[in-house]
Amino acid sequence: MTLQFTVSPDFPADRISGWYIFNTWMQRTLGTGIHLEIYNDFGAQRKAIADDRVDLIYANPYDAAMLVREKGFVGVARPRGRSDEVVVAVSAAGQVIEVEALKPGARVVSTDDPDIEMMGMILLEPADLNRQNVERKVCRTYVLVAKALMNGEADVGFFLADAYAKFSPLIRDSLRPLVTSQIHVVKHLLLLGPAARQHLDTLRNGLLAMADDAKGKSMLDGLGLDVWEAVDREDVEFMIDLIDTLVE
């Protein structure tokens, strides 16, 4: 049986070859065929999950509740020290210097990355903004989110902090960050579905040993990660409970 593997669509485009190399490593480690399917957006990926066409997933934390509590996935590992944080920013050319200065009707721009959108909207709450009283615009990439702010097409934008940090000085100088989240516990993680359950221990052991040799380190570099750490059931359940407090 060939297992189906997919990666949260918010991974940086320059990491795509890294994920194909990782998929080859998983096939060798588990001794089974694994097909890597890359979906263009979260909607297409969620449809595949709903249709039981995913057995292994490097998942966005926002989707962990559905995968674990509805589809019976279990946590394998997550990248150590890499939490998803959000930067809320405006155009540097504007007058807004704090979140509380934003008004209902504000035009909010983000990608379709669900955990970043969720955390970004929470950071707008002190300005009495919510999904019902803002205008939403969704862009395909964080560079396009920045451009929408710079061109005056939106009033405030949400960025994955890692993506914001990699912007050129030209883009960063055109933006003004208002607040950066420091939540620390919302993290992507590798989950394994019921059809692949017999591979849990082998996969986890292989991932935890990945940083021990040069070849493994090179593969981690290709993914933009440092080292994998194990997650147990309660780690995953805690993150899901926490995210549950943040969704409406």
Add this chain to the structure above:
Amino acid sequence: MEPADVAGEFREYNLAYYDGSRRRVLVTDIETPFPEGKLIVSRTDVAGVITNCNQSFVEMSGFSEAELIGQPHWILRHPDMPPAAFKDLWDTVTRGTKWNGYVKNLRKDGGFYWVYATVVANVRDGIIAGYTSVRRKPSRTKVREAEALYRTMNQG
């Protein structure tokens, strides 16, 4: 609470809790602003005893982590909070339903901080094993509304 822990002039209250406990608290008018971009997170067992908390909880409460773990969550109860709000919280979460509300919390030094709190039951294998509470920065509009509402509730 001890006067030595309290910053500035204080008022004294005697609070009674749902579990029959009583506590003397010392209260000042000093507000600590909510930390930008952070969440205050704690977990309790089913009886409301604190089992875990994050660094933001420690910093905002004024207690050390060692002082918090093992204590009932009402250690943060401010006398301006109407008891009915916490009854509603417990009635809601023990049914396994999410609770949201604006809460004025008491610090160890007698000061206070406002939060928008959400509490969920931690359901494991179909059983409530404890509760997770996450507090985030509230809007001042909502805080003013809550202040007025709680004042009315306390007068009634």
